[in-house]
Amino acid sequence: MIYSSTAIYSWEKYKDSAYFLKKQLIFITVGIFFSFLVMAMDYRVLAKYSKILVLCALLLLVLLHVPGISREISGAKRWFRIWGFGFQPSEFANLAVITYVAAFLSKKGVSRMERFSSGFLPAIIVLGVVSILILIQPDLGTVVALGMVVALMLFAAGAKLRYLFYIFIAAVPFLYLLVFSVPYRRQRIMAFLNPWADPLGSGFQLIQSQVALGSGGWFGKGLGKSIQKLSYLPAAHTDFIFSIIGEELGFIAA
Structure with missing residues (x-):
């Protein structure tokens, strides 16, 4: 899912579709090392x-x-x-x-x-x-x-x-x-409660995430077949990756 949701953005920005996948593999390796280190440490x-x-x-x-x-x-x-x-x-x-x-x-x-x-x-x-x-x-x-x-x-x-x-x-x-x-915090609360009040502004991201989840249905469109990650859904590879999971793998997997 990391590769699927980040490949397009990675290629556009870094000319390497596996950029974020490689980065996450490094984080996983470092995380495993430190997890064993902490396990061996006296708390x-x-x-x-x-x-x-x-x-x-x-x-x-x-x-x-x-x-x-x-x-x-x-x-x-x-x-x-x-x-x-x-x-x-x-x-x-x-x-x-x-x-x-x-x-x-x-x-x-x-x-x-x-x-x-x-x-x-x-x-x-x-x-x-x-x-x-x-x-x-x-x-x-x-x-x-x-x-x-x-x-x-x-x-x-x-x-x-x-x-x-x-x-x-x-x-x-x-x-x-x-x-x-604080205006932007207030906007986020209002957008969460009613994103359709400003569908092209503060509610845009939430609406697009709902489109992704809804179009995925029960079993999804298939791994790598998301439409919303094609620059329709902002932050599809970070904060809203769950929406891409739901679109590609469906409600069952999400």
Whole structure:
């Protein structure tokens, strides 16, 4: 599917239809290597250096806003470019925060987690600082996902539900402002709710993805036979690859 959905774009941009396939094979190889490395590592080592991981994440998130270092894509500064590969510090920040919170919770124990100031607040402060730096990029989706993971971790560790409820209530007004005070975010929400209100603008991509999924039917058109990937569906090889899977392999495979 990677080759099928990227071949045309790869040829147009790099004159190599297998460019992204080769790149993904490299990522898979590196990923397998690091997965075995992590499996062989004592997880307590990560706990020992969890604070350092958070500090490194904060430094990387700050460096994103230093002119000439980061790469701006579609108005957002989220990426570093290293040796031809993209690196997103917010992904490292996710790992760092989750590792820190896990290490913090393992030390505190269930009884301490019932206390707001010593058991609950420190984890929320770390999450808050990292979230602010990610929001500046801007990247609201990552912040929401990370916040939900940390909330589940705190709940599993024995944090009182009312503490989580207070944080949620406090966050709702900010989330509302972050979504509806920024035009492109508001457009995305409106397009999701009713893409046909602006079929040639903000709703175009969603409509084309629905066309891809609908035309695939139950069993698809066949591998490599997508029509929507022929420049009809924007981002067919990235964010909307699922639509191409549905078009070529059908509802059953998707």
